[in-house]
Amino acid sequence: MTSRFSPLSEIKTPQRQLGASDRLDCWFQEQAFRAHFNLRGDPQNSDFLQAVKEQLGFDLPLVPNTVSVAGRWRGCWLAPDEWLLLGPGRSEPFETLVGDLSAMHHSLVDLSGGQTVIRIGGPAWRDVLGSACTLDLHPRVFEAGHCAQTVLTHSNVLMIHAHDDARGEALDIVVRRSFADDLLRWLIDAATEVGFELHRPRT
Amino acid sequence: MLQIDCPWCGPRDQDEFQCGGEAHIVRPADPEALSDVQWADYLFNRANTKGAHAEQWCHSGGCRRWFNVVRDTVSYQIADVYLVGDSPPKENP
Numbered sequence A: 001m002t003s004r005f006s007p008l009s010e011i012k013t014p015q016r017q018l019g020a021s022d023r024l025d026c027w028f029q030e031q032a033f034r035a036h037f038n039l040r041g042d043p044q045n046s047d048f049l050q051a052v053k054e055q056l057g058f059d060l061p062l063v064p065n066t067v068s069v070a071g072r073w074r075g076c077w078l079a080p081d082e083w084l085l086l087g088p089g090r091s092e093p094f095e096t097l098v099g100d101l102s103a104m105h106h107s108l109v110d111l112s113g114g115q116t117v118i119r120i121g122g123p124a125w126r127d128v129l130g131s132a133c134t135l136d137l138h139p140r141v142f143e144a145g146h147c148a149q150t151v152l153t154h155s156n157v158l159m160i161h162a163h164d165d166a167r168g169e170a171l172d173i174v175v176r177r178s179f180a181d182d183l184l185r186w187l188i189d190a191a192t193e194v195g196f197e198l199h200r201p202r203t
Numbered sequence B: 001m002l003q004i005d006c007p008w009c010g011p012r013d014q015d016e017f018q019c020g021g022e023a024h025i026v027r028p029a030d031p032e033a034l035s036d037v038q039w040a041d042y043l044f045n046r047a048n049t050k051g052a053h054a055e056q057w058c059h060s061g062g063c064r065r066w067f068n069v070v071r072d073t074v075s076y077q078i079a080d081v082y083l084v085g086d087s088p089p090k091e092n093p
Helices: A046-056 A094-101 A126-128 A177-194 B036-044
Strands: A028-033 A035-041 A068-069 A073-079 A082-087 A106-110 A115-121 A147-150 A156-165 A166-175 B003-006 B010-013 B018-022 B052-058 B065-073 B078-083
Touching: A028 A177, A035 A094, A046 A073, A046 A094, A094 A106, A106 A156, A115 A126, A115 A156, A115 A177, A126 A177, A156 A177, A166 A177, A177 B018, B003 B078, B018 B078
Parallel strands: none
Antiparallel strands: A028 A115, A035 A082, A035 A106, A068 A073, A073 A082, A115 A166, A147 A156, A156 A166, B003 B010, B018 B052, B052 B065, B065 B078
């Protein structure tokens, strides 16, 4: 297998935590090498919805800006007939889904190499995002199960409310590969305001 | 900056949208039968409305869907937002 490079390898972040050394008001972590699939299909077609539910375990979200989760797979609403499937990789049950869908009208495109996920968390993540994003991210409005597509510092992104197993509430920012470096540097710069420092992980 | 109410995603900044010009321009059913003047009129001539103007917008920074907006060209106030294929509201053009 050929080696894979994270688009953020320049900032030495992949899979490593970056944060202020003492108080972690804000931290970043790349969720590298996830499987990203763009799925399009007819939301009126119950067979189509059922095929996804059977294999991935969730109902495709039909309400705008919402997310369905089951196990390690997430389905994010992108448009009335378009979703982003985010998961661990091309394994079962995903391969079965590809087979099940082949008989119906749909489009399934592998975007895994073209985009990445930056996870941002810590008590101050909303303040950091607030310096670039005009959407209302207040927990009253933007909470678990919500996502939103927007333009963040000139990059088109999908923001997904997430839960980090180790550190609690977080936000996943899905961004095109070539914009990832610029976006992360911008966010790191914004995060210095809340005490964030870029440092090498302790060895 | 305008705030536009995307029929799918909700209210967003104008930054996220692209304007596609006047709405409800129907492509001639039989373009071959048109004179050059009629064809040029279809391609290039647009109403220069003062007041309520129906136009197409695309939420390119979000759901990437086209929809129609009735915007007042004097006050920039957006009176209505409706889906492609729907008729414009009665009180507007």
